[in-house]
Amino acid sequence: MAQFIMSYCIVVALLALAPICFSNKMQAKGGHLNPHYYDHSCPQLQHIVKSVVAQAIARERRMAASLLRLHFHDCFVKGCDASVLLDNNGSIVSEKDSKPNKNSLRGFEVIDQIKAQVEKACPQTVSCADIVAVAARDSTVIAGGPNWEVPLGRRDARGASIQGSNNDIPAANQTFNTILTKFKRHHLDLVDLVALSGAHTIGNARCVSFRQRLYNQNNNGQPDMTLDQLYASKLRSQCPRSGGDQNLFSLDFVTPFNFDNNYYRNILANKGLLSSDQILLTNNHASMQLVKQYAQNVQLFFDHFAKSMVKMGNISPLTGSKGEIRQNCRRINSY
Ligand code: HEM
Incomplete structure (x- = not known):
């Protein structure tokens, strides 16, 4: 009888833990991103990004390249956390003014357009960092390149690093x-x-x-x-x-x-x-x-x-309770 009660308790405990394990996976805790992260919370995401990116490239073909580079310049500074999108404000010194980015990095308005549509469809759910990653993939595909599933679940930084941008992004004249x-x-x-x-x-x-x-x-x-x-x-x-x-x-x-x-x-x-x-x-x-x-x-x-x-x-994403989901990609939510 005691054995039966013990087995019963173990089964009940396992059943109770299962949803927690499952939801942890979906929340991308511990830095594990997941391509299905927004499947339930924002099923429209992929469609919105693809259509806004396609329109932007139809207006100007170069935009595919600009959006691809934006993801690179985001990820190499403090990780893929949308720090590159922040404007000067309060204590934030924008990475947009760094040597590699000034008069060069582009595509910010396209990210704004995507973010506006995504916020309408699923408010305060999708990070700017994830939008940049999906836009880079869609740009590659539209230009004729390979396709891949984009792991998702990044959160947005509450700061920028112009110093990191100057130092960490490779320059064309370096060895x-x-x-x-x-x-x-x-x-x-x-x-x-x-x-x-x-x-x-x-x-x-x-x-x-x-x-x-x-x-x-x-x-x-x-x-x-x-x-x-x-x-x-x-x-x-x-x-x-x-x-x-x-x-x-x-x-x-x-x-x-x-x-x-x-x-x-x-x-x-x-x-x-x-x-x-x-x-x-x-x-x-x-x-x-x-x-x-x-x-x-x-x-x-x-x-x-x-x-x-x-x-x-996958470079140093913010996950779990780190960072935030910005409402406007150019600003942190509160100062
Ligand atoms: C290996 C080190 C790299 C160096 C030194 C480098 C450097 C540069 C430079 C100097 C430019 C031209 C900027 C200008 O004159 O305005 C440029 C453009 C570009 N880079 Fe890189 N880059 C590197 C790696 C990458 C990577 C890893 C990616 C993306 C995965 C990338 C994507 C692009 C794209 C697409 C453009 C054209 C952007 C546009 O037309 O708006 N680069 N890069």
């Missing part, structure tokens, strides 16, 4: 090792670096981001031989030695709006626009091998890109 170190700090490896750099298959860079490659000469007065000289002279005509800092150039001059593997083919032809693109070929054997493989095998690039985007999207 291979410095850039790789910045990736490794976020547990992203060399494969992630080479695959994610493939995002430069779409979008633009300003003259100021690569000018030094066009006019730098080595000790013997020779130009940068890792840059095709005909391509360089075309670039020079629109990117003079001084002035024209904001002039725009396609990162992939062959198919600037298509998410494909032409970026890697350009690098093999010494026509990578940024120094950080070209050094994937010249400064490390393992990354050179990957550039060659991706140039030959678009499916391999797509598979690695999708996996690396999920890894990047």
Whole structure:
């Protein structure tokens, strides 16, 4: 009899605990994001993001690139927590004014539009950080790139870090090792670096981001031989030695709006626009091998890109009771 009562108690205890375990999973506690996080609380989310992103890209094709980059610049500073979206206010110094972002990072109005529609459909439920992650995926797909399920359940930061933005986001003129170190700090490896750099298959860079490659000469007065000289002279005509800092150039001059593997083919032809693109070929054997493989095998690039985007999207999310669900992506809820 005592044995029967004991077994009965254990079964009752297990049944009582089951919903708690289940709901913990859905709440993304302990940093585990989950693609089905909003399935019940905001089933309209995926549809809203996709349709607003599609309209924005139909208005301006470059927007796919801008939204993809926004997620990268969010995740590399304090994790994927929408800190990049905060405007200057009170004690908050906006990351929008940092060196990598100023006059460069775009797409904030599109995120505002998505957030407004999502708030109407499911008030105070979906974080801005999750909206940015889904918008980056949808942008990639619309531009012709791979699809992936976006793990969700991030919450929004109550602060920004302009210092982090200046220091943690890699710059185009940094060495291979410095850039790789910045990736490794976020547990992203060399494969992630080479695959994610493939995002430069779409979008633009300003003259100021690569000018030094066009006019730098080595000790013997020779130009940068890792840059095709005909391509360089075309670039020079629109990117003079001084002035024209904001002039725009396609990162992939062959198919600037298509998410494909032409970026890697350009690098093999010494026509990578940024120094950080070209050094994937010249400064490390393992990354050179990957550039060659991706140039030959678009499916391999797509598979690695999708996996690396999920890894990047997992950088230090705020979950559980950390952070908040912002009502307006540009401001924290109360000061
Ligand atoms: C590996 C280190 C990286 C460096 C040094 C780098 C640097 C840059 C620079 C300098 C620009 C041009 C900015 C301007 O002139 O306004 C740019 C544009 C861009 N970057 Fe990167 N980037 C890196 C990695 C990434 C990653 C990981 C992604 C996304 C997964 C990404 C996505 C983009 C996109 C899509 C654009 C074009 C944006 C637009 O047209 O609005 N980049 N990047």
